[in-house]
Amino acid sequence: MTILLLCIGLLVLGYFTYGKVVERVFGPDPNRPTPCSSMADGVDYASMPTWKVFFIQLLDIAGVGPIFGPILGALYGPVALVWIVVGAIFAGAVHDYFSGMLSVRNRGASIPDVVGGFLGLNARRVMRFFSLLLLLLVGVVFVLSPAELLSNLTGLNVQFLVVCIFGYYFLATILPIDKLIGRLYPFFGALLMFMTLGVLVGMALGDAPVLPNLDVTVNTHPQGLPIWPLLFVTLSCGAISGFHSTQSPLMARCIRNESSGRLVFYGAMIAEGIVALVWAAAGMSLFYGPDALFQVIQSGTPSLAVDQICRTLLGPVGGFLAILGVIILPITSGDTAFRSSRLILAETFNLSQVRPAKRLLLAIPLFVLAFIISTQDFDLIWRYFGWSNQALAMLVLWTAAIYLRQSDKFHWIATIPAMFMTAVTVSFILQATIGFNLSPEFSNPVGVAAAVLALVVLLRVKPFTSHTP
Incomplete structure (x- = not known):
């Protein structure tokens, strides 16, 4: 238990130390108007208290990923714990901070427009298609998974x-953000806190030894799957997720002050990392070995493991509430996935979203699609989600690195994790069966070479200040 608490402490320490470094490098201006004041429309650009914006951001990003992953x-x-701690502090939280703050600095623009502003028109078009496809897949899966869990709990069809x-997603997509999402999310946030603390305390007071294996050098996967690069694609939410x-742009439209960015964007990622640590530790501790855990997952997907963990640690009533928290997580990401899709389409077609009719014009065909x-069997498409998710994270980190390089700021805080994720994503797609199915001996060096090549291209970018007298 001491090691788990130490890992949680490292994440908190990372927020107060490295988070301040990232914030200082970016340079938020507390006197600069944010989009919620300069572009207020009462629908998507709406000023909300920082604590509420933080909870909405946390629930937006924390679907089932920080539990199932x-x-x-x-x-x-236990190498998974190392990845969560290191990944969240130095990659995931940096990614989330810059995706949020660059949106704040660009009138609350969605991520395709933010990336396109630095990488060009073609990148903007690709990112729009890529993001919409990703968001639709997330939205649909985050309908099916909570429906199945709710059916198990209630017996309803x-x-x-x-x-x-x-129906809820449709309302959350078209109503002003402070009318439904802003009012429900504090309650949902409390449920998330109960679930996480309940599992943590249950492990501390339970009979099973917490983290019986602490050898980070041994790969314990029952199928012998390699840690590199599979772990870094499998375990995304909780470490880094595109x-x-x-x-992030949803809350970039709602924060009142740029100085709130570290708490809202960097801090929410750290909080998600804590959730991921608790569930990873539970998976390593309560099944007496990876073989037993693997059998449970194979017989019922990770949701069966979640059900067993909750009921073992918290009993029938507490387990019910904890499982309800697991159900809430995908719902609170699915609703904002559709909302983000509507806003990306609005930017693409330059449609104001103030009038309800304009929102319906985009939302109705979106939900029909x-x-x-x-209703389709898209398992094959979804198998690409893990890779495409991390590829998106890679692109956003390179965007942050270019911004910092052009601004003559310390770009390495984004460049180093961008290089790492480049090596991961290139190596994965080259050797995965859903990719080119090449040997690790070939694909891994190519992945590293791609990261070095991207660095060379970045270093050729000249800071804007070098052109001024």
């Missing part, structure tokens, strides 16, 4: 629950 990552052994969740960059997708 760490449970799957637990199969690799899955299709009926799918329709109900779609999906977060599609959500999402419903059609939900």
Whole structure:
């Protein structure tokens, strides 16, 4: 238990130390008007208290990823804990901070427009298509997974629950952000806190030894899958996830002061890292070895492992509330996934979203398409999600690095994690069966070479200050 608490402490320490370094490098201006005041429309650009914006950001980014991902990552052994701590502090939180603050500095623009502003028109077009596809997949999956969990709890028909969740998503997509999301999310945030603290305390007071294996040098995956690069794609949320960059602009439109960015963007990622640590530790501790955990996952997906963890540690009532928290997480990411999709489409077609009719014009066909997708077997497409998610994170980090390089600021805080994620994503797609199925001996060096090449290109970018007298 001491090691787990130490890991949590390192994340908190990272927020107060490295988070300040990142903030200082970016240079927030507390006197600069933010989009919620300069572009207030009462719909998407709405001023909200910082504590509420923080909780909305946390719930936006924390779908089932920081629960299912760490449970799957637990199969690799305690090295997963190292990745969560190091990844969250030096990569994920940096990624989230810059995706949020660059949006703040660009009138609350969605991430395709932010990236396109630095990488060009073609990059903007690719990112729009890429982001919309990613958000639609997230939205649809985050309808099906909570519907199935709710059906297990209540016995209600899955299709009926799918329709109900779609109905909520539609309202959350078209209503002003402070009318539904702003009012429900504090309650949902409290449920998330109960779930996380409940599992943590349950492990501390339980009979099972917490983290019985602490050898980070041993890969314990029952199938012998390699840590590099699979762990860094499997365990994304909780360490670094490109999906977060599609959500940060939502709160970039609502923060009242640029100085709130460290808490809202960097801090929410650290909080998600804590959630991931707790679930990864539970996966390593309560099944008496990765083989038993793997059998549970194989027989019922990670959701069965979640159910067993909650009921073992918290009993019937506490387990019910904890599972309810697991259900809330995908719902609070699915609703904002559709909202982000509407806003990306609005920017693409230059449609004001103040009038309800304009919002319906985009939302209705969006949900028709999402419903059609939900009826299809898209398992093969979804297998690419993990890679595409990390590829998006890589692009956002390179965007942050270019911004810092052009501004003659310390770009290495974004460049180093961007290089790491480049090596991961290139190596993965080259050797994965869903990619080119090449040997690790070939793909891993190519991944490293791609990262070095990207660095060379970045260093050729000249700071703007070098052109001034």
